[in-house]
Amino acid sequence: MSLSPPVRQEYEVTLEPFTQSELVRDISLPRRIWQQAWVRKGVILLALAVLWELAARWQNNDLLLPSFLQTANAFIEGVASGELLSKVWISLTVLIKGYLIGIVLAFGLTTLAVSTQLGRDLLSTLTAMFNPLPAIALLPLSLLWFGLGENSLIFVLVHSVLWALALNTYAGFLGVSETQRMAGRNYGLRGLRFVWHILIPAALPSILAGLKIGWAFAWRTLIAAELVFGASSGKGGLGWYIFQNRNELYTDKVFAGLAAVILIGLLVENLLFNTFERLTIKRWGMQR
Template sequence: MTQSSARRQEYEIELPPLGDLPLHRDVSFGQRLWQQGWLRKTLILVVLAVVWEVAARVQGNDLLLPGFLQTAKAFIAGIGSGELPVKVWVSLKVLIKGYLIGLLLAFVLTTLAVSTQFGRDLLSTLTSMFNPLPAIALLPLALLWFGLGEGSLIFVLVHSVLWALALNMYSGFLGVSDTLRMAGRNYGLKGLRFVGYILIPAALPSILAGLKIGWAFAWRTLIAAELVFGASSGQGGLGWYIFQNRNELYTDNVFAGLAAVILIGLLVENLVFATLERVTVKRWGMQR
């Protein structure tokens, strides 16, 4: 069979000139402001404060619900007297100790889990047993074993941090691609060097998520524990400050203590963890 059709003539289509169309869309000043995340979050907080103040005025009982302005005055007075910063520092010292110990234990368990079959069985068994167990349920044992002090608080903090962080870290390690694993093996990486150079950087999004979850668990567990047996090393922390003012019916100080808990959570989330994500996983293109 022969092809008798002739080759089609080539031709060009001339496109009309673009003209003087603007290359960039004009964005108003208001739109540029609205694109700022800090401004949107601040607006949300302002709206919540207004709703709180209106609800308190409608309710009309300062003993049950002090307004936002009254709470702000109590918060400023607590900072000015030095009582509130001291309570916050006492709580943060205990929190940092328990958090670091829990982080270290989670790293050890996860390293064993990715290295040996026994480590995997150990991590799976321990997390199945202890992860569903509320940390606050261990308070009676903590009192028996460590007494009324910092040791009991650190014990329940380690429990609240360890399992959530270990699970997230291990799931992140399992999600590392085989290509990266083979690249590490080809370079002769084994043991801790393989974990440090290959697994941790690749699993960093999951690790950071576990760090944030562990921080949230630890912070609320500490406040709850201090509400129950609060004094540590002769001093009470922020939870004990809230409990004492509740007994004395200083509800504005109770709300000031709760505001301090919330503010510390916001600062840690938006300064510490957001900065870590920005300089690592977001900079590396691993997260939006």
């Protein structure tokens, strides 16, 4: 006796044609709103503000922890008077100068590193020496070499940007596939043209990560350095604004200055870097 599975009769199921309008109708309005990144981030910020307000009311000591509403009021007054905006302008002016110089030097080092063996040895040696060194630790030397002023700040900013960006850029260059390299060589690209047309577009995700890290390092280094420069020379940007109000026990203004630092970081991240990322690597399918 042979065992065999039962034979099932074949049949077809006719499906209704799928349309995009049906998909839109299936997603409710609240869910569509929640899918917006700025809405979710706004909810997070609102929740943090509520927790801050509750913690301040529970603490009940304005000198130690002013409430969110008190800080917001000090921030609005600082903006309306122009004092806070002038400090922000001073800090950003110095920051952009140091940041741009650091970018130029980083790309110069990495271009040399992908072109020659001596450049690779130079980059690996310098990054091993100086990357672990905190930028703020060079502040006494910068004061000795450049004196009190903008040049000393720019020196420590270049140090904070240079090594992080150089390491990420060089790692991105090394990750470029051999197929892309061969395609560039077949078109006769050499030297700077090879770096500009082949390596930089292919390594753009790593370069953008390095730019973000360099910006974050430079921003916090600047604020920390301005605390010292402000105490020494009586002038400065946001760091000096925070230091001065801390000495005068205006804690709400101290928090307003810190809020300005955070807001500038959020604006740069979401308006500058995210926009550049969306228009380049995400649009090209290099990153999800």
